[in-house]
Each structure stands twice: as C-alpha cells, then as structure tokens.
Amino acid sequence: MATRATDPLPPLDVNLSGFTGPDAGADQPFSKNPRKLWRVSRLGSPLELEQVRTARRSGFTGGKQRGSKLLVARAGMLSELQKLLWAHVAGAPIADQRAVNAALAARVPRRSPAEAQRRSELFSPEVEEQLKQLPRGPRILLVLQGMDASGKGGVVKSVVGAMNPLGVDVAAFGRPTAAQRRQHYLERVIAQLPEPGHVGVFDRSHYEDVLVPAVSGSHSEDQVAERVETLLLFEQELARRGFVIIKVMLHLSPQEQLARLLSRLDSEHKQWKYDPSDADARAQADTYQRVYAALLEATDAAYAPWHIIPADRKWYARLAVQELLIAALADLNLRWPPADYDIEAERRRLLE
Structure with a gap:
C-alpha cells in the first residue's frame, strides 16, 4: 500500500545544501507551504472532486497581474536549481553522490519478499529488466x-520552458500503438523516463493505463485494482533509484472546459488542437471524475504525492506547478560541486 501522509517529505538529511530554498525571501508567491497546499491527503476521504473548487486561488493573495509577474520572476530560481541538479550528477564528489542516492532510497521502504513476489506476478520480465538497467x-x-483543455501543454510551455531544454525530457502519452499493445503497458513508460x-515531464502518463480501461469498462474491477497496485510498486522502485515524483492533476470546471474547447473550434490557429474524442470524453465527465477521485486517493504516497491544482485560472495553475518544482529541487539539499x-x-595558465 502507498504511504499516506499529510505532511510532505522533509529535505534530504545529507548536509550538502548551499541554497536557501524557495521559502526564503519576501517574494515567495504562496502564504502556505506549497508542499502541502494542494495535497490530496488534505482533502478528506473518500475524495470528492466535485467539492474541490476549480477557480480557488489557495494560498495566494492578488490577481492575474501579480501572478504573471511572479511566474517570470521565479523562473530564474527554477532554472538555477535545474542547473544545480545537473551539476551535482555531472561533477559532485562520489561521496556526495552516494549520500544523496542513499537518502533518496531511504524515503521508500526496503523491498520485502512479499513485494518481490507480487512484482513477479504483475510485472513482465522485460519490465523488470528495464528497471534493473535504470541508473x-x-x-x-x-x-x-x-x-482535455485543462492546461497541461501550457504548463509545459510556460513553466518547464524556462529551464534549459538540454536537461528536460518531455513525453506525451496517447493511444498505444499496435506494437505497444503487445508489450506490458509499463514498457513504453520506462523508455521515456x-x-x-x-x-522529466509526462503530459498524460502511466495513469492513462488505469484511467481509460476503468472509464471504458474494458477491464473488470479486479483488473483495474491490479493495475493500481502495479503503479504503486512501479513508483516505489523509481523512488528507490532517485526519482523525485511530483504528480499533478489540473482540476478544471465543466464550464471552463467548454469555453476552452469552443475557443479551439472558433480559431483556425487552434482547430488542430481539437479532437472529436474530446466531446466523447466530456459526455462521460461524471465517470471520469469518479474514477479520477478513486485513482488519485489510491495512489497518493509520501514519496509520490498527488496535488490537485485549481486550473480555471491558467496563470494560477502554472505558478503552482512552478512552485512545486522549485520546492522539490531545493529539498534535494544539493551544493555546487x-x-x-x-x-x-x-587562472595563471589562462593568462599566460
């Protein structure tokens, strides 16, 4: 089972930090800890998405103008932290690298015989081999x-786009190809890590492999439950290998979604973004909400937390995701090698 906790994971206790973190200074956007502010575990159980307000500006005082300015201002901090992450992997002393790796692995329980047995039942040999090869x-x-239209692409462009593209990997997961359908569904995911x-950024993700079968009814309840368990074990193994996982659901109201989808039809510059399947999915919105709520609650873990971010205001959603990235990078407690x-x-050699 996932480790449910309201409080976020603490910074790594490796005593390497030369960075003050996102909580220092008067320009921090949110009045509350961004690690806690949108956590699924703070919303009660069972989770009811229809009760989560989609236009709320949780922890933020001000409007679009201030939010847009802060998004630009904080982009420099995010970029610097990304550079620090790459510098650590590329040039930190071996002792520092081992200390960080050990601290990251310690965030997840050690693999038990029961987990190993369950993995052998849920994972394919190819998946196990791929995971074994992950550095x-x-x-x-x-x-x-x-x-659809919740703003995932806008987050990638406006937030992730502020970082050096040489150190960013973006993958979008659509319908699996015929070849991928013959594989274990995690194989195409591992290939994009x-x-x-x-x-790394997943625009849609391995969660589609649970969400779509559950909504369409192509899988039984037992099969869906097995896939949920598979994702829990999968993310545990990623965390052991050093992945800091931030899971975000951009929560959009039906009214705002309709306005955004219609705007795509009204503009020749956006019509390519519309897919007739968007209307089919919208017709099943209630089912999606119910499945999403159960899925998010079942797969929320301290080492792989879910955050539900109100997405009716694009600027607010982007600022929130930016701050989650800043906090996660700062909590690694890295220092310049x-x-x-x-x-x-x-210096003398260069001058000579």
Whole structure:
C-alpha cells in the first residue's frame, strides 16, 4: 500500500545544501507551504472532486497581474536549481553522490519478499529488466494529468520552458500503438523516463493505463485494482533509484472546459488542437471524475504525492506547478560541486 501522509517529505538529511530554498525571501508567491497546499491527503476521504473548487486561488493573495509577474520572476530560481541538479550528477564528489542516492532510497521502504513476489506476478520480465538497467541518481519526474483543455501543454510551455531544454525530457502519452499493445503497458513508460540530473515531464502518463480501461469498462474491477497496485510498486522502485515524483492533476470546471474547447473550434490557429474524442470524453465527465477521485486517493504516497491544482485560472495553475518544482529541487539539499583542480594555477595558465 502507498504511504499516506499529510505532511510532505522533509529535505534530504545529507548536509550538502548551499541554497536557501524557495521559502526564503519576501517574494515567495504562496502564504502556505506549497508542499502541502494542494495535497490530496488534505482533502478528506473518500475524495470528492466535485467539492474541490476549480477557480480557488489557495494560498495566494492578488490577481492575474501579480501572478504573471511572479511566474517570470521565479523562473530564474527554477532554472538555477535545474542547473544545480545537473551539476551535482555531472561533477559532485562520489561521496556526495552516494549520500544523496542513499537518502533518496531511504524515503521508500526496503523491498520485502512479499513485494518481490507480487512484482513477479504483475510485472513482465522485460519490465523488470528495464528497471534493473535504470541508473541511480537524482532526477525529477513531473506527472501532469487532467481532462482535455485543462492546461497541461501550457504548463509545459510556460513553466518547464524556462529551464534549459538540454536537461528536460518531455513525453506525451496517447493511444498505444499496435506494437505497444503487445508489450506490458509499463514498457513504453520506462523508455521515456528521464536520466539522472534531468527533469522529466509526462503530459498524460502511466495513469492513462488505469484511467481509460476503468472509464471504458474494458477491464473488470479486479483488473483495474491490479493495475493500481502495479503503479504503486512501479513508483516505489523509481523512488528507490532517485526519482523525485511530483504528480499533478489540473482540476478544471465543466464550464471552463467548454469555453476552452469552443475557443479551439472558433480559431483556425487552434482547430488542430481539437479532437472529436474530446466531446466523447466530456459526455462521460461524471465517470471520469469518479474514477479520477478513486485513482488519485489510491495512489497518493509520501514519496509520490498527488496535488490537485485549481486550473480555471491558467496563470494560477502554472505558478503552482512552478512552485512545486522549485520546492522539490531545493529539498534535494544539493551544493555546487567543488573544483577538483588548483583554481589559481589554472587562472595563471589562462593568462599566460
């Protein structure tokens, strides 16, 4: 089972930090801890998505103008933290790297014989081999879920786009191909995971492999439950190998979704973004809400938390995701790798 907790994971206790973190200074956007503010575990059980307000500006004072300015202002901090993550993986002393890897792995319970047995039943040999080949090391995995037009692409462009693209891996998961349908459904997901030092973004994700079968009724309740268990075990293994997982559902009202979908039909520059299946999904909105609520609650864990972010205001959703990324990177407690050469000697050589 997932480790349910209201409080977020603490920063890694590795004593490497030379960075003050996102909570210092008067320009922080939110009055409450962003690690807690949108957590599923704070919303009560059973989770009822229709009770979560989609236009609420939780923890934020001000409007669009202030939010847009802060988004630009905080982009520099996010970019610097991304650079620090890559620098650690590329050049930190081995002792520092081992300390961070060990601290990340300690966030998840050790694998038990029962877990190993269950994995052998739920994972294919190919999946186990792929996981075995994953290198250890810190990296971020941002999972974006939400109904059509909830703003996933806008987050990728406006928030993730502020980081160095050489250190960002973005993957979008649509319908599996015929070849992928012959594989275990996790194989195509593992192939898109980020390398250590990178920030990975899933625009839709492995959760589609539970959500779609549950909504369509193509799988029985027992089969859906097995897939949920598979994802829990999968994310545990990722966390052991250094993945910092941030899962976000962009929560959009039916009224705002309708306005955004109609705007796509009204503009020739947006018509390519519309798919007739969007209307089919909208007709099943109640079913999606019910399945989403059960899925988010079942797969929320301290090491892989779900955040439900109100998405009717695009600027607010983007600012919230940005702050989650900043907090996750800062909590790694990394420091700039020290030079392993004589700085003054190298300065003289260059000047000569």
